[in-house]
Amino acid sequence: MFESASLAHHVNKAAYRRAEPKLREALLNAQYDLKQDGRFSVLILIAGVEGAGKGETVNLLNEWMDPRHIEVSGFAEPSDEENERPRLWRYWRALPPKGKIGIFFGGWHTQPIVDRVARRISSGQFESHIGEILQLERMLVDEGVLLLKFWFHLSKAQQKKRLRELEADPVTRWRVTRKDWDLFEQYDGYVGVCEPFVRKTSTGEAPWLMVAGADPHYRSLTVGRTLLAALRERLDEKAVRRLPDRNPPLPPDVDRLNVIRALNLDQTLPKKDYQKELEHQQDRLNRLFRDPRMKQMAVVAVFEGNDAAGKGGAIRRVTRALDARSYQTVSVAAPGEEERAKPYLWRFWRHLPRRGRLLIFDRSWYGRVLVERVEGFCAEPDWMRAYAEINDFEQQLAQHGILVVKFWLAISREEQYRRFREREKVSFKRFKITAEDWRNRKQWDNYERAVCDMVDRTSTGGAPWTLVEANNKYYARLKVLRTLADAVEAALGRIDMAGKKNLEKKKGRKRGDR
């Protein structure tokens, strides 16, 4: 993998001086065309061995181009904020918008490699990080991001030569520390981990681009020209970049039965029973959220449902039970300008809660496979891949100890009609009903089909859907409250057990070690 990058590549000063001004001008033009074009973002990953010119290259790119349209993110030790979110949160956070160039100095590759070199993670865990990275990079490419992954390399001999040279010069001697030589000693182990990593994460659409790091002129021209060629190729494309439809159609309806129609939407519940039980469940939820173990987890509750199914009312019955500092509600409507400029999951990643907190989504990422699918806002290949992307996303939350609880509030077509009419009549409810609601209603069957596919393809052991029969609001609210409280209670219980289990594992490992 590192054959070419280990050679003594060299560009002399005169040749570099001739080439550089032209390259800079062309890069600057491309950067402005990118801004103008605005159809895609560029993400540059800077990776590789120490001393191979990674930092210098980042500085150079900023110098060569207009730094106002470049966003550099350096990733070192994660912050407190970051540590309380899933591993990939900080990279999502830093994704550049369309029209701009983002440079990640260090990235999602760094930690798994470092941890594997130090044997802090097993080869199985390393593989699982690699799987996560493949999913992420594929999603970015599918979302239209121009992803350029540069790997800077120095051979062991080149590495040694560099340290010796720095030491020999009194001006640069201070730059070489004991730690540098320690790292040098680990060179073989490091490259031994990097080689399979680079191989397994080099795909057709997101290949690692090798850069021989020893000669600054050669290195700079290589990066600059590769970036330029990639930008031009994409900018000069005539047709719209669109995935071909390679998806087989999902099975058609054969009988009239589906998971929604199988529900008995008309449940009954006397008001008196409702009020008593409401108080009980709210009290229960309140106590659960004040449990000290809650500090080790977080909860994300997703509310989806037919228009006028009573999502808002159900959410309020939940939040009323809680301390206002412990939850947040995010209402999801059509994406804003900033959100449209990022991959579609970005606007949900950004809200992810810290530990101990409840985050409520009033509508959510499932819009991708509901309204966007039905209304044709995204193409079939895009919503088809979304099921897997959403499952991956929710799995990452689960792995980080975030409990995901998902509700679909279902009402009948007749009940919806009744509620729409009522909203139109009652003046203080009129804001709740728009022409769009009536339009959506015409697509009833298509929405139902989309909901069934969604439940089938995203109801998982870790994050199951709860279907809520909601023609009766009392019944629906209680089912929501009870399900949420049950799920939180069970998750807190697992923390106990997980704690015990970890302890046992550690003991076991110590015993088995060496």
Next chain:
Amino acid sequence: MFESASLAHHVNKAAYRRAEPKLREALLNAQYDLKQDGRFSVLILIAGVEGAGKGETVNLLNEWMDPRHIEVSGFAEPSDEENERPRLWRYWRALPPKGKIGIFFGGWHTQPIVDRVARRISSGQFESHIGEILQLERMLVDEGVLLLKFWFHLSKAQQKKRLRELEADPVTRWRVTRKDWDLFEQYDGYVGVCEPFVRKTSTGEAPWLMVAGADPHYRSLTVGRTLLAALRERLDEKAVRRLPDRNPPLPPDVDRLNVIRALNLDQTLPKKDYQKELEHQQDRLNRLFRDPRMKQMAVVAVFEGNDAAGKGGAIRRVTRALDARSYQTVSVAAPGEEERAKPYLWRFWRHLPRRGRLLIFDRSWYGRVLVERVEGFCAEPDWMRAYAEINDFEQQLAQHGILVVKFWLAISREEQYRRFREREKVSFKRFKITAEDWRNRKQWDNYERAVCDMVDRTSTGGAPWTLVEANNKYYARLKVLRTLADAVEAALGRIDMAGKKNLEKKKGRKRGDR
């Protein structure tokens, strides 16, 4: 994941009788159109729980369509032949050609699930199988295969009802054995493994298509209509199905140096020394291949190189050292008709050797990233993804204990000219030189670029490239022989160690168990 498929779906007899003839006719028409069209093959995977109508569906599809253009492959316990090949060999072997429908009853999903349910493999190994499956399915889709994965499901209650009903009827009582009830007892464990498997292997292009298995009419119409819709969608497509170019360009040449130009092609070696050393290395190779440990491994040697670089001569020096029963040589030229009808790696998989043997490829799968790239026989996205596909392929060989040794024989442009001329002059060498050779020669620089990218992207720890300076034939042949013998010797050594290691592991596990 199994929500819809657990419902009591039902189609009554009358409705089925009305629907069936139309569906059959449409399927038959689609099948003939597929044969006529000939641009793609269809692969149907039949998976899911016992008793959900998998076998019945396979029979039905054969009945509904023309069985002469359907290839059914049932995969139960692997045969001796299959056990001596990498795990995926038997599936590659059975891939249908373009224009036909292949049905896999059981497939690459079966063994990992069964092994995981029985705890014969760890969750890490299970994940790694899932990764392998994702790679394979993506490759098939990229190669244009229409992949339809049907998952047949029965809920636990449905499963129980079915067994009870079979037992109650004296005619069918014999069909229910103790084993069936044992399997039923394991239902929860089985589905607990299947659920994450189905989730993780459901992608946009290769989603699992859920089939409720309890009602035969419903099940049959679901499969038939899904198959029909998928066939028609693809057959009625106007444009050629082509991947968009989502690949960034590989780094351009910045200086004149590369891994080929870094070689000193003109090595010297007196004939006397050559003959003595030749004898020694051949003797050594002969002894290595007669080593009893050889029965636990196999060797694949790949020879690539410039035209007239001496591949044939080097191969003959290897084979002369060996018992004729222990090796096979495969000369790879343009693919034949049968080969063009399958994914491009098929024609290499088919030759994979049994244990104890050496398989020599005179040219190989690297044609994809050499001649096919340079001559434009395949599009950029196709050769770009080939690097990862080839690495995956070679890793699967390595995991199965097949040693892969790869040689690139390099001669200079001048030396090639000299050899071409000589071939034209000497009557018994004239067959070796064609107009194509002269044409290829004009593309010298493009080939060189392709070779460098190939080495950079496919020289891995497990299967490194050996670059052979070949202007001097004696030197080249000895380097080949010595490298091969060294690699085989080292691999045999690892078998010893691996044996010991395995033993230790087993002991350790026993001690740690329960």
